[in-house]
Amino acid sequence: MKRSVRIKIISMGNAETGKSCIIKRYCEKRFVHKYLATIGIDYGVTKVTVKDKDVKVNIFDMAGHPIFYEVRNEFYQDTQGAILVYDVTDRASFEALDSWLAELRNEMGNQAEADNINIVVVANKIDRKRVVDETEGRLWADSKGYQYFETSAQTGQGINDIFQALFEGVVSALENGGKKIPIQTQLGYTKDQIEAIQRLKNAKSDYDRLGLQLGATKDDVNKAYRRLAVLLHPDKSVAPGSEEAFKILVAARTTLLKKCS
Ligand code: GTP
Numbered sequence: 470m471k472r473s474v475r476i477k478i479i480s481m482g483n484a485e486t487g488k489s490c491i492i493k494r495y496c497e498k499r500f501v502h503k504y505l506a507t508i509g510i511d512y513g514v515t516k517v518t519v520k521d522k523d524v525k526v527n528i529f530d531m532a533g534h535p536i537f538y539e540v541r542n543e544f545y546q547d548t549q550g551a552i553l554v555y556d557v558t559d560r561a562s563f564e565a566l567d568s569w570l571a572e573l574r575n576e577m578g579n580q581a582e583a584d585n586i587n588i589v590v591v592a593n594k595i596d597r598k599r600v601v602d603e604t605e606g607r608l609w610a611d612s613k614g615y616q617y618f619e620t621s622a623q624t625g626q627g628i629n630d631i632f633q634a635l636f637e638g639v640v641s642a643l644e645n646g647g648k649k650i651p652i653q654t655q656l657g658y659t660k661d662q663i664e665a666i667q668r669l670k671n672a673k674s675d676y677d678r679l680g681l682q683l684g685a686t687k688d689d690v691n692k693a694y695r696r697l698a699v700l701l702h703p704d705k706s707v708a709p710g711s712e713e714a715f716k717i718l719v720a721a722r723t724t725l726l727k728k729c730s
């Protein structure tokens with residue numbers, strides 16, 4: 470007998486990025502050219518089979534316009550999955566992605582629950598002349614540990630992939646006691662690697678670069694060094710900036726070991 474589950478999905482992203490059209494394309498296999506702004510929130514239900522389970526999906530399609538903040542804010546609770554959409558022809562919609570994450574976090578209240586929401590980043594309107602390129606979008610998504618999809622609600626390209634990945638992510642998390650399963654990013658490197666590289670490049674002190682407190686011992690330094698060296702060794706890591714970060718790491722370790730002795 471199949472087990473049936475119920476999940477809650479939301480859409481997020483600036484107004485006019487195509488959230489409603491993406492959902493309509495997926496659920497009704499059609500596209501509407503005329504822009505009909507979502508007023509506050511639209512709600513729909515669809516049924517799918519994921520990993521041999523019947524899944525009832527509740528979709529809350531949010532209005533992107535700031536004037537609807539007061540209406541949509543109460544619908545974040547209990548969300549398990551989200552499509553975070555930007556429009557590749559509109560840079561401002563890409564730059565707004567962080568503020569959408571911040572809104573989600575604020576409204577969720579429970580941060581552990583917020584961390585376990587499966588989010589997929591959707592670069593929409595790829596049928597048109599774009600101003601945000603694929604690498605930029607992928608890097609942003611990768612740096613957050615989210616899957617990334619290029620889509621057109623108009624042609625239908627990539628639309629099913631978004632929902633399949635999202636539903637599988639949510640169902641896998643449910644099977645894992647509600648804890649999200651980290652993804653292997655499409656570029657072949659992990660969020661941990663990107664964070665380590667950014668930290669090594671941007672930190673103000675050598676202690677900070679290795680993630681150590683002032684007064685760390687030789688042993689602490691060597692442990693931190695080994696952990697990061699495994700993560701970033703240029704022979705193994707394909708994350709951009711690994712080589713430079715590895716050199717910074719070696720130099721920081723040398724300096725700190727001298728200080729400790
Ligand atoms: P709000 O509800 O205001 O937050 O907007 P939304 O994100 O739901 O946008 P919506 O789906 O209503 O689409 C906005 C406009 O973009 C409409 O005119 C759509 O026809 C158009 N649009 C959506 N997706 C695509 C796409 O993939 N390609 C093209 N060319 N146009 C699209």
Ligand code: MG
Pocket residue numbers: 488489490505506507530531532533
């Ligand atoms: Mg809409």
